[in-house]
Amino acid sequence: MVMSSSIAISEKRFDHSFHYFSRQAFSMTLGILVGWMIFKIPLSFWEKHRGKLFLIGIVLLILVLLIGRDINGSKRWLPLVVMNFQVSEFMKMVVVIFMAGYLERHASAVRENIFAVIRLALPFGLMAVLLLLEPDFGSTFVIAVIITGMLLIAGAPWLYFVITVFPIAVLLMVMVIVSPYRMARVTNFLDPWSDPFGKGYQLTQALIASGSGEWWGQGIGASVQKLLYLPDAHTDFLVSIYAEEFGFIGIAVLVMLYLMICYRLFRIGRKAFEKSAFFGGLIAYGVGIWIMLQALINLGVNFGLFPTKGLTLPLMSYGGSSVLMLCIALAVVLRVDYETRKPEIHQTD
Secondary structure (H helix, E strand, O other): OHHHHHHHHHHHHHOOOOHHHHHHHHHHHHHHHHHHHHHOOOHHHHHHOHHHHHHHHHHHHHHHHHHOEEEOOEEEEEEOOOOEEEHHHHHHHHHHHHHHHHHHHOHHHHHHOOHHHHOOHHHHHHHHHHHHHOOOHHHHHHHHHHHHHHHHHOOOOHHHHHHHHHHHHHHHHHHHHHOHHHHHHHHHHHOHHHOOOOOOHHHHHHHHHHHHOOOOOOOOOOOOOOOOOOOOOOOOOHHHHHHHHHHHHHHHHHHHHHHHHHHHHHHHHHHHHHOOOHHHHHHHHHHHHHHHHHHHHHHHHHOOOOOOOOOOOOOOOOOHHHHHHHHHHHHHHHHHHHHHHHHHHHHHO
């Protein structure tokens, strides 16, 4: 889909129809190769070095504010030789590993003592501040939900979240209200047709693309909205082009594929729990929450259900950092599955 949705914008910006597609193909190839190497690393390595990984992530978040590349008013990318690396994507995986290790060691305390949850406020509060300074509101929200979901899976009482999450929710609401940019996103998503050629342009064009697909779609490569009508057609709004070309049936198939991926991830997590491999099981659940939530938000944004968040569709939208980190995340989950089933494999041999 990146190839189909990016041809027009690639031709305009680079005089090369497959610029974005070739870069995405490189990122996917790199992700598969790195993922293969990551799969070889035992889970004990990640558990042992989870604190160091989190510290590296904090350092990278500071660096991106100092020397990061500014794109569309946001400093989210570190310029590397092979790609512009989005540190927030790295932090999603780091948070999953860090939380898995913390919850495995302090599972009983988390269930019985609210201070075991509150003590996480310092490291994650610092991380959230650095992310919001970029600003990256969408990634901050995704990470917050990952943390909340993993805590619930570990058995933390719901009452803890009423006490701890409510002040955070109030703070986020205040940040939206005092920021004209964020407030405009909320109001525009509520009624994009009030200004279809101004602030509501992107969403109205996305809805036109989605509606044009009807049941069966216009056909592969037959999208009109990708011809420079819909901004970010190859990134945040790739689903709208997909809907235009493959229709409602194509969207239904896509949703089913994501549900299957998440089901498999949660099943790996459950199997790990059954074998008392809580660290690996929590990683599998955390990655499942990450992919499920980000796919849900991206689909909702494209269909006008949520305000624009700047989040890609996992494994489909253009974005080297996202593809690379998701390949790594899935490789770690495959390692979880391998270590969980290792006794069975040896018995079969």
